[in-house]
Amino acid sequence: MNNHETYLEVNDYLDLYNFAKANDDESWKHEIIEKLKNFDHSGNRKKESIVFHKLLSKYRNVNEEILELYQQLRIEPENRSLEEKIWKLKHLRLLLGRRIHSGKN
Structure with a gap:
């Protein structure tokens, strides 16, 4: 169910x-x-756990993307497009971090 x-x-x-x-x-x-x-809410806990792990995985992926973009930025220090992508990913990482933290509490 x-x-x-x-x-x-x-x-x-x-x-x-x-x-x-x-x-x-x-x-x-x-x-x-x-x-x-007496309603069984165990299904909700399972879903919360799945969502938490998906958020954590997404957070890690965003971190990896940021690191890759920083490596590219070292090669192309004047590339504003890379800086913009990094900024957006940092914002996304912040949002994901908040959602992860709220799920722990």
Whole structure:
């Protein structure tokens, strides 16, 4: 089951809860609440781990690209295009670093 399906399943339970509430069915409401409390969120943790590792891989790739561009810049010190690419990659690295850090917390 992917996360999108899990999200829809939770929403379905919430819709059922609203329906039970509208029909004053206390036992059904309680049953739905218990199902939501015990809902398995392990799929979310797995996806977060996959996303974290993809971000980390992207961060490493960006670092490698920056190093390669700096090596090229040593050969062509006047190449402004290389400097611009480095600047964009540094910005991307900063954004990726923030996302990685926020995922750890």
